[in-house]
Amino acid sequence: MNPLSLSHRLERVAAQVPVGAHLADIGSDHAYLPVALVLRGVIPQAVAGEVARTPFLAARRSVHDNGLEHCISVRQADGLAAIEVGDRITAVSLCGMGGETIRDILQAGRAQLSGCERLILQPNGGERPLRQWLMDNSYGIRHEEVLRENRFDYEIIVADTGEPVAYSPQELFFGPLQLRHRTPAFLAKWQRLLHLKRRTLERLAHARQSELDAKRLELAQHIQWIESLNPL
Numbered sequence: 001m002n003p004l005s006l007s008h009r010l011e012r013v014a015a016q017v018p019v020g021a022h023l024a025d026i027g028s029d030h031a032y033l034p035v036a037l038v039l040r041g042v043i044p045q046a047v048a049g050e051v052a053r054t055p056f057l058a059a060r061r062s063v064h065d066n067g068l069e070h071c072i073s074v075r076q077a078d079g080l081a082a083i084e085v086g087d088r089i090t091a092v093s094l095c096g097m098g099g100e101t102i103r104d105i106l107q108a109g110r111a112q113l114s115g116c117e118r119l120i121l122q123p124n125g126g127e128r129p130l131r132q133w134l135m136d137n138s139y140g141i142r143h144e145e146v147l148r149e150n151r152f153d154y155e156i157i158v159a160d161t162g163e164p165v166a167y168s169p170q171e172l173f174f175g176p177l178q179l180r181h182r183t184p185a186f187l188a189k190w191q192r193l194l195h196l197k198r199r200t201l202e203r204l205a206h207a208r209q210s211e212l213d214a215k216r217l218e219l220a221q222h223i224q225w226i227e228s229l230n231p232l
Contacts, residue, residue, distance in 0.1 A: 004168035006036050009122065009149050016120045016143060016158045017042060017082055018121075021091040023051060024083050024117075026105065033093060034072050044069040046088065049082025062135045081108025091118045099126025103133040130157065131172045140165045144177040146185040153189040170225055182231055192224045 006014060017023055017037055023046040025034045034046035048063065050056035056076040063072045075082040083089055092113070094102045102123050106113075114157055119139060123130055134141060134157075143158035155175070167176050178186045201219045202211055 002038055003134065006032060007146060007149065009154050010036075010095070012145065012147055012156055013093060013120055013122050015043070016156065017091055017093065018118060020044065021118070022046070022087060022089050023091045023093060024080070024087065024089045025093045025095075026079060026082060027051075027094055027097055028059050028074075029055045029096070031062045031072065031074060033095070035062050035066050035068060038068055038071055039066065045087075046073075046222045047082055047084075047087055048072055048074045050074070050077070053074065061201045078108075079105040080112040083109070089117055090113075091120060093120040093122075095120075095122035096124060098126070099123035099130035101126075105131045106133060106137075107176070119159045119231075121159070121228070122154060123157070124152075124154065127155050127157065127175065128172050131167065134159045134168050135165050138162065139162050141176055144175045146178065146183065146189050148185060148189070150186075153185075153192070156175055171232075172176050173222065173225060182229065184204045184231075187229060188225050188229060190229055194223065197223050 011160045014033060014037055019042055021043050023034055023037065023043050025031065025046060025165070026170050028034065028048035029051055034043070035042045038046060048059045050059055053076065056074065060074040063074050065071055073087070078090070086158040093106060102121055121130065131141065138161055139159040140162050141157060141159050143156070145156050147154050147156070153195055197219055202214065202225065204216050204219065
């Protein structure tokens with residue numbers, strides 16, 4: 001892979017990393033994101049964190065092959081434990097994991113966050129519980145987008161600390177900025193999901209277990225919300 005090239009998904013993530021940031025890319029895999037950003041001159045240094053041995057070695061190899069050991073530290077660590085005080089991190093990226101997993105990593109590593117970092121998050125599903133954590137911890141969502149790659153829909157969520165925020169249930173479900181702007185990619189994603197949710201509700205309608213009543217009501221509510229979406 002050309003070290004300066006990234007997938008469409010990672011390009012959109014890269015676009016949200018501030019110029020001059022000290023980046024911690026957690027779950028860095030091959031360290032493609034920090035390597036590309038350093039080679040492009042966007043950031044001066046980075047940390048690439050990986051908990052599993054195989055991707056850790058892959059990241060270390062990418063950094064070595066591009067001669068970037070002096071400015072990218074590759075560390076095998078669990079989540080935000082890869083961050084050290086001397087790194088002076090100003091941006092944290094977590095990409096390609098479930099939203100609940102990203103939430104749990106942020107919560108477990110809360111002590112490693114100074115509160116001044118920009119969070120650049122690309123969850124594979126589970127966006128609502130992730131947005132709930134951001135709200136509960138006074139991270140305001142500054143940017144959101146939906147993109148489609150290889151027949152999958154992905155979301156990017158960028159958040160900064162600041163004044164406490166309060167999102168409605170619909171804003172937590174769709175994303176406050178997504179709901180405001182309603183881009184074609186956003187509307188197309190939810191139209192695809194609408195068919196899946198309708199089929200799921202039909203299957204649950206024939207189930208007799210009373211414990212599924214709450215699930216049926218929740219699905220019906222989500223379907224109603226999606227059906228009410230219209231382009232602005």
